[in-house]
Amino acid sequence: MDGKTEQSAATNRPLRRDAELNRRRIIDAGREVFAVRGLQATLNDVAHHAGLGVGTVYRRFPDKQALAEAVFVDELDDLAAMARRALDDRDAFAALAGFLRNALARAADNRGLRELMRLGEFGEGGIARARLGITAHCARLMERARAQGTLRDDVTEADLAPIVAMVDAVMALPEERSSAQWHRYLEIVLDGLRARPPRAS
């Protein structure tokens, strides 16, 4: 998007055609590798997976963080926009629940993205910005849902991290069966956060 974190911000000359192509290849490879191996994957891994030399990768992205930024900002901005749109919904709780379902569904098959959601650090680039946006929107949603009497009133923004962490933990389980069951557990937790409504069953 901005190229701020790649290379030196000064050299803004357009890349040679083949170089640009390789840049794309690197980002694509990064997306795939980070998705399955997580952020601890090596830039060497990425290079190899892209069918390129290590040097090529390091020339374009000074370190792993820069590449991760290029790979994940779009995705995270997307989630942030999603959270933003959720604010338009009348029913704040439903909107929050919907957002969590969608966001976590994206994270489900992307280990790197999950790690990014958890890690509080990770620089101050677009990723941190997007994360802040997401949590801010969610905080507003929770506030409203509380006001609307659909969210338990002892549930606050501080509960967001635990919720995500829990579902993430299920997704990270080694057993195939278990990790596919995250939907169930998300629903259980959401149910637990819901203010006890007049229940009929």
Add this chain to the structure above:
Amino acid sequence: MDGKTEQSAATNRPLRRDAELNRRRIIDAGREVFAVRGLQATLNDVAHHAGLGVGTVYRRFPDKQALAEAVFVDELDDLAAMARRALDDRDAFAALAGFLRNALARAADNRGLRELMRLGEFGEGGIARARLGITAHCARLMERARAQGTLRDDVTEADLAPIVAMVDAVMALPEERSSAQWHRYLEIVLDGLRARPPRAS
């Protein structure tokens, strides 16, 4: 207890008095270090924390696994016994819930123990045995609770790992506040697993 995993099983001569004392020191240090730093702590760490040389530790325990065994078998056997006792309870669901509350409370301030509960591997020593016992007892409890109509009938033994993983994830959160909230989340999850009873509230 058995000394099976320490040293060579052959040399079963009693230790010199000071050596035995140091062995205790090592185990105690191991307990403390593993509790706060987790199983990834180094035997060097443990030695240093015990105020002993590295060699002393390696002489007594060939590797980290052996020490971890010595440190944690008792604890795990204890949990297994606890699970066993839970089987005596009339109300299977309540017994299961109680066991989980107690067991997880012990794990809360012991990172090493938590890792041990998660890791499916970890040899075939007393630890694996205790783990198997625990899960077996829990499986029986769940089976009964299902039969008693207090546990949702789509909940099986396979849900045990996810439950533990979720609570563990909350306990592992960096924020002080969040990690202290694991009780709440355990209750939420337990509530979600409970078969919908005729609720009066």
Add this chain to the structure above:
DNA sequence: CAGAAGCGGATATGGTGCATCCGGTACGTG
């Protein structure tokens, strides 16, 4: 007091990730 048992911790070993450097390749402009 002799000699066996135990101790300490500097150090060798092997493994891992990161990042560079430079001889060679491919582009694209004149």
Add this chain to the structure above:
DNA sequence: CACGTACCGGATGCACCATATCCGCTTCTG
């Protein structure tokens, strides 16, 4: 087509880390 330049490759050096050993010295015990 030819030449300069941007770019590529990946072997290689570096730094760090946990593990495990070895052997001169100390402490115990009979």
